[in-house]
Amino acid sequence: MKDLGHQKRQIHILKVDIEGSEFNFFEELFQSSNNNQNDLPYIRQILFEIHLGRAGTEAPGQRTHKLFELFRSNHYAIFHKEANLYSAQNVFEYALLRLNSTFFISSF
Structure with a gap:
């Protein structure tokens, strides 16, 4: 992002299709945003493809759950999901929309 200025x-739509590296990408992106809020763009929508069942140190379900918890903690909500027909x-x-942080506060 720095190299391209x-x-x-504000980024209206960020499309990510990086064949299994989406976990590392989003972990780094949100870690950077927590460390340096001033340099990161405001991303309104994220569209991405997620690949389950990849070999790694964590079970795929655990890593996927952590990724979606990371989205939630950064105020993103899912508004669309569909299976990829090549490997359903x-x-x-997934399509995510960034919402106001008050959306995520429970009134209970």
Whole structure:
């Protein structure tokens, strides 16, 4: 983002399709945003493809749950999901929208 001059900008839609590296990408993106809020753009929507069942140190379900918890903690909510027809059991498309933080506060 720095090389392209995209710091402090608003990104309306970020599309991510990086064949299994989406876990590392989003972990790094949100870790950077927590460390340096001033340089990161405000991303309104995230569209991404997630690949389940990849080999790694964690079970796929645990890593996936952590990823969606990371989205929630950064105020993103799912507004669309569909299976990828090439691998309907392992690959899914998600669309997330960033909402006001008060949306995530429970009134109970």
